[in-house]
Amino acid sequence: xxxxxxxxxxxxxxxxxxxxxxxxxxxxxxxxxxxxxxxxxxxxxxxxxxxxxxxxxxxxxxxxxxxxxxxxxxxxxxxxxxxxxxxxxxxxxxxxxxxxxxxxxxxxxxxxxxxxxxxxxxxxxxxxxxxxxxxxxxxxxxxxxxxxxxxxxxxxxxxxxxxxxxxxxxxxxxxxxxxxxxxxxxxxxxxxxxxxxxxxxxxxxxxxxxxxxxxxxxxxxxxxxxxxxxxxxxxxxxxxxxxxxxxxxxxxxxxxxxxxxxxxxxxxxxxxxxxxxxxxxxxxxxxxxxxxxxxxxxxxxxxxxxxxxxxxxxxxxxxxxxxxxxxxxxxxxxxxx
Amino acid sequence: xxxxxxxxxxxxxxxxxxxxxxxxxxxxxxxxxxxxxxxxxxxxxxxxxxxxxxxxxxxxxxxxxxxxxxxxxxxxxxxxxxxxxxxxxxxxxxxxxxxxxxxxxxxxxxxxxxxxxxxxxxxxxxxxxxxxxxxxxxxxxxxxxxxxxxxxxxxxxxxxxxxxxxxxxxxxxxxxxxxxxxxxxxxxxxxxxxxxxxxxxxxxxxxxxxxxxxxxxxxxxxxxxxxxxxxxxxxxxxxxxxxxxxxxxxxxxxxxxxxxxxxxxxxxxxxxxxxxxxxxxxxxxxxxxxxxxxxxxxxxxxxxxxxxxxxxxxxxxxxxxxxxxxxxxxxxxxxxx
DNA sequence: TTGTATGCGTTATCAG
DNA sequence: CTGATAACGCATACAA
Numbered sequence: 001x002x003x004x005x006x007x008x009x010x011x012x013x014x015x016x017x018x019x020x021x022x023x024x025x026x027x028x029x030x031x032x033x034x035x036x037x038x039x040x041x042x043x044x045x046x047x048x049x050x051x052x053x054x055x056x057x058x059x060x061x062x063x064x065x066x067x068x069x070x071x072x073x074x075x076x077x078x079x080x081x082x083x084x085x086x087x088x089x090x091x092x093x094x095x096x097x098x099x100x101x102x103x104x105x106x107x108x109x110x111x112x113x114x115x116x117x118x119x120x121x122x123x124x125x126x127x128x129x130x131x132x133x134x135x136x137x138x139x140x141x142x143x144x145x146x147x148x149x150x151x152x153x154x155x156x157x158x159x160x161x162x163x164x165x166x167x168x169x170x171x172x173x174x175x176x177x178x179x180x181x182x183x184x185x186x187x188x189x190x191x192x193x194x195x196x197x198x199x200x201x202x203x204x205x206x207x208x209x210x211x212x213x214x215x216x217x218x219x220x221x222x223x224x225x226x227x228x229x230x231x232x233x234x235x236x237x238x239x240x241x242x243x244x245x246x247x248x249x250x251x252x253x254x255x256x257x258x259x260x261x262x263x264x265x266x267x268x269x270x271x272x273x274x275x276x277x278x279x280x281x282x283x284x285x286x287x288x289x290x291x292x293x294x295x296x297x298x299x300x301x302x303x304x305x306x307x308x309x310x311x312x313x314x315x316x317x318x319x320x321x322x323x324x325x326x327x328x329x330x331x332x333x334x335x336x337x
Numbered sequence: 338x339x340x341x342x343x344x345x346x347x348x349x350x351x352x353x354x355x356x357x358x359x360x361x362x363x364x365x366x367x368x369x370x371x372x373x374x375x376x377x378x379x380x381x382x383x384x385x386x387x388x389x390x391x392x393x394x395x396x397x398x399x400x401x402x403x404x405x406x407x408x409x410x411x412x413x414x415x416x417x418x419x420x421x422x423x424x425x426x427x428x429x430x431x432x433x434x435x436x437x438x439x440x441x442x443x444x445x446x447x448x449x450x451x452x453x454x455x456x457x458x459x460x461x462x463x464x465x466x467x468x469x470x471x472x473x474x475x476x477x478x479x480x481x482x483x484x485x486x487x488x489x490x491x492x493x494x495x496x497x498x499x500x501x502x503x504x505x506x507x508x509x510x511x512x513x514x515x516x517x518x519x520x521x522x523x524x525x526x527x528x529x530x531x532x533x534x535x536x537x538x539x540x541x542x543x544x545x546x547x548x549x550x551x552x553x554x555x556x557x558x559x560x561x562x563x564x565x566x567x568x569x570x571x572x573x574x575x576x577x578x579x580x581x582x583x584x585x586x587x588x589x590x591x592x593x594x595x596x597x598x599x600x601x602x603x604x605x606x607x608x609x610x611x612x613x614x615x616x617x618x619x620x621x622x623x624x625x626x627x628x629x630x631x632x633x634x635x636x637x638x639x640x641x642x643x644x645x646x647x648x649x650x651x652x653x654x655x656x657x658x659x660x661x662x663x664x665x666x667x668x669x670x671x672x673x674x
Numbered sequence: 675t676t677g678t679a680t681g682c683g684t685t686a687t688c689a690g
Numbered sequence: 691c692t693g694a695t696a697a698c699g700c701a702t703a704c705a706a
Contacts, residue, residue, distance in 0.1 A: 028675060094431035113391070354694080
């Protein structure tokens with residue numbers, strides 16, 4: 001049985017109120033008493049009961065970052081940034097991986113004592129967050145009635161495509177992912193098509209694919225399809241780094257050289273892309289900005305639950321790396337050394 | 338202000354105890370009452386207060402999986418497995434990333450209401466777990482007085498080295514990582530040296546390195562050192578997949594071909610290794626087994642806090658992939674096509 | 675500056 | 691089968 005405030009108070013010869021004051025850094029406590037209390041806390045190994053405190057104050061001091069269970073590149077970095085940002089505002093963060101299968105998720109997901117939820121990506125309605133303040137992070141789904149922070153995905157894929165055009169590629173394909181949305185043109189394809197048209201090109205039929213989800217294997221499969229076409233693309237813009245890594249692998253396995261025969265670019269700016277070879281060009285989201293804004297939003301929403309929802313657009317930067325290096329003019333065979 | 342049991346009881350014209358009974362599936366409730374209560378719960382959107390419940394029962398139904406903040410390959414997969422295993426026993430899991438800097442970690446880490454902690458890898462003493470049941474997961478540090486589950490790392494690196502020997506490599510180097518331990522021969526090096534000696538070889542001085550931590554960049558730097566030696570190794574066994582991925586990159590950047598000029602093998606069996614090119618050979622830990630055992634251990638310890646600590650050794654399997662393919666006898670130059 | 679008493683929402687004990 | 695009531699450990703208004 002763990003020690004309580006009463007035990008400490010008894011040992012220190014003071015009231016529970018005084019111990020509570022000391023624990024919470026209440027300023028008006030005499031030095032002698034404080035030391036006595038601290039000694040007693042130390043001696044008994046007292047640890048405040050979070051549940052009791054939360055029950056009493058109505059505040060848990062904890063934010064939940066709800067992520068899809070699949071381990072995708074970039075989640076770690078975002079989580080780290082969120083933890084940092086939250087710490088700066090007196091909140092802790094727990095990461096709460098949710099089963100992508102809503103059935104299983106529902107049963108396995110009784111709510112945690114948290115003050116608010118940060119929902120990653122396009123997680124569909126998450127059970128157990130009913131009534132809790134929520135902020136969505138990631139690519140924008142149209143028209144949810146919640147706060148959202150993320151990059152402008154249409155512009156990101158447009159910039160990626162423009163970069164490929166700038167390096168001389170002309171037969172550019174696109175791989176997007178996600179559940180079959182009602183929207184006929186998902187943002188990843190939208191920006192891609194915009195850029196092509198701006199360059200006077202038309203997206204070729206069969207050159208934009210939609211994978212079921214953002215798994216490396218999905219990118220791999222989509223890329224195989226692309227590379228099997230009789231008029232093979234010379235570049236692929238992927239809606240995420242995970243898809244791009246899969247594409248890189250498919251190219252390697254098919255003996256297609258990157259970037260000489262095929263340029264590949266992703267979106268996300270993940271570590272895994274940096275450590276792919278050839279290194280993956282990517283449209284990098286400002287993770288720190290996203291994390292800070294998301295935390296700021298959730299804190300604001302906790303304070304003001306009925307305010308109007310806000311959309312925050314995070315800046316993105318093009319990170320050109322080896323996977324989109326300009327195609328050599330001289331295409332003569334050269335040894336691999 | 339959220340609705341409480343009392344509100345529901347009032348609306349349903351029953352006592353709070355009855356509502357509580359219904360919520361907890363207590364069997365002896367008449368059908369009419371149950372329906373009335375359920376209707377009231379629905380109407381009011383009642384959600385039980387976890388903190389109050391935990392305070393009352395002394396049981397949170399939550400396990401914390403404490404992981405280092407760095408995003409390393411394989412953590413996602415392990416987390417997923419732990420979540421699954423815990424769900425099977427009625428526990429939820431929250432992932433709690435801890436700053437590797439103990440100073441920052443201490444201030445940012447007031448404890449959550451959880452029933453037990455799963456500590457990943459060689460995290461040093463974690464603040465805030467005092468008195469909580471703990472199980473360590475990962476490579477074994479010698480002689481902690483807690484339950485531990487993980488692979489036998491000495492045998493893993495021995496098997497990896499033996500595999501390299503079996504493919505004809507003879508100048509085999511090793512990269513381990515971790516804080517400078519008192520032990521002169523860390524497990525990663527130990528198994529490596531054992532295997533070499535069993536083959537009648539002696540580990541060459543300068544052929545086993547110790548990186549500061551398991552980051553890809555650490556592996557990269559260590560591999561650069563190795564590759565710069567005048568008598569360059571023809572194989573490297575890395576203590577983790579992260580180090581191996583860094584090694585793969587270093588080789589690529591130095592124009593050293595894998596596996597022709599250099600074989601690389603890691604430990605962990607992570608997804609990232611599967612999607613590296615060439616695909617990374619690895620000694621794969623049985624993640625499901627580890628997760629199930631870890632959860633079983635923590636559940637047992639929660640029930641019996643004073644039982645003697647147990648070490649569980651998880652099986653591992655060699656996964657040979659392209660990065661250690663047998664060196665071709667014919668070393669004539671061949672085109673890259 | 676410190677002590678006393680009350681209640682946060684829930685479950686458990688014990689009568690009815 | 692159901693209802694009143696007492697804790698669980700803590701923070702806080704209020705009193706001293």
